[in-house]
Amino acid sequence: MVTSSSYSSLPYSPAVAFLSNFVDVTAPRMAPDEEGEQVGDFIMGKIIGHGGFSLVREAFAIHLDGLVASVAVKIVKAQTGATDNDRIQRMLDKEIAIWSRLSHPNVLPFVAVEKLPSDTFVFCELCTGGNLLDYLTKQEASSYMSSRASGGTVGLDETHARLIFNQIAEAVRYLHEEKRIVHRDIKLENILQHEDGTWKICDFGLADGMDVEVEEEDDVVGGSLAYCSPEQLRSPKPLRCPSTDVWSLGVVLYALLTGRLPFQDEYEPRLQFQILNGRYEDPTECSAEARDLLKNMFKAKAGERLKIGQVIDHPWCINATLEGSSSSTASMTTSFGGFGGSNGFGGGSNGFGESNNSNNNGNHSDHAKMNNFFATFRF
Numbered sequence: 001m002v003t004s005s006s007y008s009s010l011p012y013s014p015a016v017a018f019l020s021n022f023v024d025v026t027a028p029r030m031a032p033d034e035e036g037e038q039v040g041d042f043i044m045g046k047i048i049g050h051g052g053f054s055l056v057r058e059a060f061a062i063h064l065d066g067l068v069a070s071v072a073v074k075i076v077k078a079q080t081g082a083t084d085n086d087r088i089q090r091m092l093d094k095e096i097a098i099w100s101r102l103s104h105p106n107v108l109p110f111v112a113v114e115k116l117p118s119d120t121f122v123f124c125e126l127c128t129g130g131n132l133l134d135y136l137t138k139q140e141a142s143s144y145m146s147s148r149a150s151g152g153t154v155g156l157d158e159t160h161a162r163l164i165f166n167q168i169a170e171a172v173r174y175l176h177e178e179k180r181i182v183h184r185d186i187k188l189e190n191i192l193q194h195e196d197g198t199w200k201i202c203d204f205g206l207a208d209g210m211d212v213e214v215e216e217e218d219d220v221v222g223g224s225l226a227y228c229s230p231e232q233l234r235s236p237k238p239l240r241c242p243s244t245d246v247w248s249l250g251v252v253l254y255a256l257l258t259g260r261l262p263f264q265d266e267y268e269p270r271l272q273f274q275i276l277n278g279r280y281e282d283p284t285e286c287s288a289e290a291r292d293l294l295k296n297m298f299k300a301k302a303g304e305r306l307k308i309g310q311v312i313d314h315p316w317c318i319n320a321t322l323e324g325s326s327s328s329t330a331s332m333t334t335s336f337g338g339f340g341g342s343n344g345f346g347g348g349s350n351g352f353g354e355s356n357n358s359n360n361n362g363n364h365s366d367h368a369k370m371n372n373f374f375a376t377f378r379f
């Protein structure tokens with residue numbers, strides 16, 4: 001009698017062996033970027049994101065001891081025949097050259113690169129917490145009812161915002177001061193959360209050395225208009241000055257604190273006008289320290305803007321390390337002197353540190369519209 005155990009000595013069941021006679025052995029294998037395929041020491045997993053020129057998957061690193069570690073892999077296809085393929089590959093090579101020499105707790109770690117004729121696979125640490133835009137969107141959704149009640153959008157409370165902001169600011173300080181690199185694409189989508197809660201800056205596709213003097217033909221103006229500094233907006237060439245990163249970081253801070261972008265308008269020329277003149281709505285619901293920091297990060301003249309070290313040393317950021325301390329008019333008045341500016345609050349009549357959640361943006365309280373606050377523009 002034939003039972004299933006009768007086949008145990010065969011590599012395949014008779015049915016599979018029979019069907020295999022009809023399999024076209026010349027049929028192409030699965031593409032290397034498909035789930036389950038192996039590239040170098042990694043097995044491809046599920047798709048977890050899409051970039052401008054890339055697909056991002058989870059991947060599994062197989063170690064000799066049998067342990068499996070999850071990583072992320074950015075897959076960039078070599079588009080045969082595409083005119084700008086060489087340019088994309090050169091830009092990717094440059095991104096890898098810069099990224100692979102960075103090491104900081106708040107910079108997404110680069111792991112490895114594998115180049116096949118069909119694709120380039122860039123492996124890096126996996127951040128399962130998603131990006132900061134999604135994080136804020138979720139926070140906004142969870143406090144939707146209260147924001148609706150107050151008629152405005154809501155950001156994070158300042159302690160929470162500071163915890164995140166200081167990490168990103170530390171990453172930028174590392175890039176500027178230790179590596180002399182400008183990121184040039186700082187935005188909510190490029191800040192990822194590791195499963196341990198740490199926030200990490202990623203996407204070095206537009207990054208460059210501050211001291212590079214020669215003009216590179218591939219160096220194009222890029223990034224998102226909503227985060228773009230006035231000096232970059234005025235310049236036909238991409239700038240390599242750190243002040244532009246500080247401006248973009250200010251946009252991130254504003255979004256953390258308010259749940260909206262400081263410079264936003266569906267009509268692009270009007271948006272450019274706002275940026276060029278450093279015009280944004282003062283978030284009166286925030287503490288005076290936070291507003292002072294924003295004001296000094298949004299100086300329209302790059303030379304007057306805070307440097308990253310001054311951002312980190314600003315009273316609002318330093319509060320994070322003073323456990324249990326809260327904003328006080330006295331400490332602010334003293335500290336603000338260091339930045340040489342009047343805070344413009346007319347002698348404290350604004351109620352420093354008070355949160356008034358005023359209805360500045362009542363028309364934006366609809367959650368469906370919220371993503372528009374974060375709409376970014378490629379240019």
Ligand SMILES: Nc1ncnc2c1ncn2[C@@H]1O[C@H](COP(=O)(O)OP(=O)(O)OP(=O)(O)O)[C@@H](O)[C@H]1O
Nearest residue numbers: 048049050051052053054056072125126127203205
């Ligand atoms: N290390 C990672 N861990 C988890 N998700 C990631 C990781 N890297 C990227 N992603 C996801 O993939 C998306 C696209 O990645 P990324 O922004 O790096 O691609 P890109 O090609 O550089 O895009 P862009 O067009 O913005 O330059 C991210 O928004 C994120 O959701």
